[in-house]
Amino acid sequence: MSGWDWIAAHLDDIAAATRDHVVLTIVAVGVGFAISFALALLIHRDRRAYAPVTAVAGLLYTIPSLALFAFLVPITGLSLLTAEIGLVSYTLLILVRNIVAGLDAVPPEAREAAAGMGYSALGRLLRVELPLALPVIVAGLRIATVTTIGLVMVTALIGEGGLGQVMLRGFTLQNYTAVYVGTAISIGLAVVADLLLLGALRLATPWRRALER
């Protein structure tokens, strides 16, 4: 059976694995962003939270992925939850740091003008600080997303993995077509996700186009 024949015969499987891969990634980055955003706002309000939060997130980030899953499986089993806990923990450090850095980069005079003009604290955050922090926040999202797309592969070892499953089976059966297909699609996903985020940022920040010219 040639490589192309194998692909033709397994189109449904490949599509399903790709879909799983995308869903695992979106859930991980989405949940990771929600947690990181809450932590970053906490830090924004009270700087003393910065060191402990980044210390914990940094510790999670340094645990090798296999070791983390080995640690989690006895608790949460060979499950989607286990995979997502692992994936989410790896996004936290990058996202928290970037959201905080984005908020820090808001020009102090814009912040002062907003306060002096009568914005409430929440209004100032939503209408002035977050829009101005967006470029740095999206930069973090791009790194977190691309990293997660790669890490999803590893969760194949605990029964998830999306395209990781395709590759793992390929290795086991010495079917290198499957390995190449898994690799190529995951690289494609990473590139597409990165470009989508970049495009969304450009659409959301017309004022930076004016700046770049």
Next chain:
Amino acid sequence: MNPLAGPATPHRGGATVEFQHVTKRYGPDTAGAGAVNDLSLLVPAGKICVLVGPSGCGKTTSLKMVNRLIEPTSGRILIDGADVVAEEPTALRRRIGYVIQQVGLFPHQTIGENVATVPRLLGWAPARQRERTDELLALIGLEPALHRDRYPYQLSGGERQRVGVARALAADPPVMLMDEPFGAVDPIVRERLQNEFLRLQEGLAKTILFVTHDIDEAIKMGDLVAVMHSGGTLARFGTPSEILADPASDFVARFVGADRGLKRLSLTRVRDVPLAPALTARPGGDAADARSRVAADPFGHLLLVDPLDRPIGWLDPRKLPVSGTLEASMAVPMSPLLEPETTLKDALSMLLDASVQAGIAVDAEGRVLGLLTVDVIAGLLNRR
């Protein structure tokens, strides 16, 4: 008050602002930087009061206590008799205009959105916000159709400062706080912005608290000047001419400077002195006629102006053709252009810098009003 019921056009009028024994301490040291010590002063409605002093004298702190960006340690601040602490800080700030040195335009919003900030916060209808924005852009001399949808980065420093003023005026506040509003632009642009602002204020009559470290700016802009001493005490409060005539203490005398006599020239503006009529000609005019008119004039200089009476440049009488017509290319570089609001001190310094005997006074549209010579200024100095 129903925010939809406010006037669509700027109306005249401010509110009184009164400081009653206002003290702000940072820590136990009462004389620390930015501290204010028992400040009492009354700014009548519609007047510009300039707070001036060395850095760390508490002038910016005093300003920020009016809109409660900083809360006083003790004492009261009253606007039209009402204590500012009686109102929610956000509601209070929306009815006080605020302009800062770095302007602080929101870089992610268009000029129109920036100007409409407070009307938006007050919940004005979008159509009314737009109408007000265009009105204000026109007021500060920026063509609304050209500038409304641009971003702050696309504007020059002077234009951004103007937009900052327009944004502060948007909801027609009776009181404006201005913290070195023209500090971030070069001296020539600053002079023009000051003049424009004084012209605006004539129509608006807001009550303005204005912070600067520049005594010349204080004398030029202030109806009243409060000189503050390091440690946050009020060293002298009065009109510019009172303070120049009688500084009352060594500190104020030193701060005002040794050139007090010269500074008094700052109290007189170009519009206050008689201007010499300018001998003018237009491109296309008859050269022979121009020659005979110059010969009969004691000043002996001919100013070439465009059809709208705006100056193009001087014509050297010795180089005028004997016959034929005058052309714009014959004009040589110009004397400084003086506006009616330009102070005689600034005018004198511009004339000396340009090494010319006369400046050309022009109105807001750039039309020639007349000539101001160094002799006229010197004559005024002698009379004092």
